[in-house]
Amino acid sequence: MFVDLVSITVESGKGGDGAVAFRREAYVPKGGPDGGDGGRGGHVILEGDEGLSTLLDLRYKKHFKAFPGGPGLSKKRHGKTGEDAIILVPLGTQVFDPQGLLVCDIKEHKEQFILVEGGRGGRGNVKFINARNNAPKIAEKGEPGTTLDFTFELKLLADVGLIGLPSVGKSTLISVISAVKPKIADYPFTTLVPNLGVVSVPNGHSFVVADMPGLIEGAALGQGLGHQFLRHIERTRVLVHVVDMAPTDVSDPYKAFQTIHKELKAYNEDLANRPMIIAANKMDIEGSEERLEAFKKNVKDIPIIPISAYQKTNLDELLYAIDSLLIAHPIVENKPDDFKHYKFDPKEDIPFEIRLGDDGVYEVDGGELQRIFQMTHFEHDQAVKRFARQLRFLGVDEALREKGVKHGETVRICGSNFEFVD
Template sequence: MATSFIDKARITVRAGNGGNGVVAFHREKYVAAGGPDGGDGGRGGSVVLVVDDHMSTLMDFRYKRKYVAPNGADGQGARKSGKDGQDLVIKVPLGTVVRDAETGEIIKDMSDHEPYVLCRGGRGGWGNMHFATPTRQVPRFAKGGLPGEEHDVVLELKLLADVGLIGFPNVGKSTLLSVVSKAQPKIANYHFTTLFPNLGVVYVDEGVSFVMADIPGIIEGASEGAGLGHDFLRHIDRCRLLVHVVDVSGSEGRDPVADLDTINAELEQYSGELAKRPQIVVANKTDIMTDGENLERLRRRAEELGCPLFALSAAAHQGTRELVKKIAELLSVLPPVRVYEPEYVPQARREVTAEDLSYRRVEDGHTWLVDGAWLDRIMSNTNFSDYESRMYFDKTLRDAGVFQKLEEMGVEDGDIVCVNDFEFEYQR
């Protein structure tokens, strides 16, 4: 059974959390007051995207939707740092566009072989050896590791081809690709034989070649989701040149001029930019053509659109060499395959301020509630049974402007301030 073509997938990726710093003290025979020697936590593993040339679909992401990198290990005594989490490498096909699932913005276009760090691992926390000072010689607290980044992303495969073969089903696109390249697409005399794009490398001369894609047949209404065309119109986005294949034989009772205009109208509705892409019109199946008037009408219409026309028979190998040379000539002056620039701007890392927290005065007027994710992390690093650790917590809140904010809101000496589950009496 043939493998189905998957060109879009949504996944969740999360980098590893940083390991926690540890509270430890040096203990050795005959060494008095060895001092703090708690080591740092290890860095969490990052999620890295890498292009794999052997992949041609997003099939691997059909069943596995969640990817999590390992956490960093906690620190140890004797100033030993925890082990870093191993990076998680995710392989994707060349031409995969990574979008933010919520906003649709482009994060990265994997159109080269440079690895891309999609989610960075959390930084490891400091051990208590970092907090020793002349006045605080026995710090009984350490820092917890930072959480790793997390993203919901949509992977969208856009084939990297110079030339895209477009047209109605059963007009001979697959036959043309098989003749001018070594590709072996499925060919049969019925509609929608091609269910997924086929790629072929066309060698023109020494040092001259290009990649051609056979796009599944587009039908009227494709831009609105009809038929197979809607799923694969996106693959034409990267093509520098479109080769519009039209059946002029009349074997199916179709009007070639109407077919040409219908497909162009679908391109216009899908993307105005795509409709302006350079085109070559190919009048195919001339070997079984019974009425030469169809070819002449198509030639006049192609001239009106400013497109060169080539009359040929792909099945009989007639006229294909001239077409290939013309394609190579046009590609030599056209800009390179389109690469999508990132649109996603990650939130800048910055110091947390008092404005990032929420404040609420309870009805009695003398109790204040302060909440925020940043506070959760600070409290997880604090040993409230240790005086010096509590003083460090107090200094952290003061430096962030939390106390100044409370004073501006009217806090008074003796009021109770609740920071999560920790309560203290406020004193200026």
């Protein structure tokens, strides 16, 4: 089965908690603080795998979760880094975020991309030593991981796309110019999924061709099989439009050409303007010469190469013509800074949000406050005090006062009730 579109949920690992620990020294009941930092949570990483040709595996496993970082240890030891979750994808996989933005584009074998970063490890108590406190009983919890949904879309990486109505000879053509041997039959819709083949030009150049399922009228609107695969020609640099010069029905080659052109245009204007060559096929059949002459009168701006895929005639001329067009239209690479990584980072956000709850209690939540809350060890008194200072610094106290909250009243911070001390 050829799967080229899936939705996936990924979750990066939470950072490990920082440790509160003290050195043990002979005759000293409590030595200096030595609690180490928590380890970083595991990333979610994409990796290109040339052995894969579809996103089929991802249809069955839709949730990927990296491991959390290990907690910090005594003697200032760092916690273990959480194991990454590695998602193997076929070359040509593009990943889109929920807003539809392109996040990354995997094109090479073993190429990796950090899709979602793991949470930072919390700092151990060693990091909280200061002039006023040389035995801090405080540490941070690890930064939370991030859970996000992405859409994975496979768009084949072919240089050339073979397009045309059904039964015009696309698969026959790829089978005689490359090592790919697709099934060929007399009935329409033979080709159900795209086939990729490597083609060698006699001059030593080579390129990758995708043989596409036949397109029919209405393809851009979802008619027939071909439409699902139109995305796979989006990335080709050259289209070879195969036109049957001896159709079995009475349909005119020029009409056939126009039908496909209209479909390309309806799907994506850019596709219709892609550098194109017409392979006028089945020239071995009687009557094709006359049709070709008529066709040439209608189509003047696109090079037309008459061939017979069946008898393998004039194929080199076609390959040379494709080669020159490819040279004239080199690959445009996406720049790495076109892409973005995701990390738990409410700082980009607002500091916090405040609203009156149904029970008349003010609720403060969201943004940077959420991160601070999640990283606070409430078991430690000093951590709670630090949390209170951080709230003041963020402006939470001020905002509550403005709302008319009085000393001793209850407020809800990130879902937990606290007493407002003013």
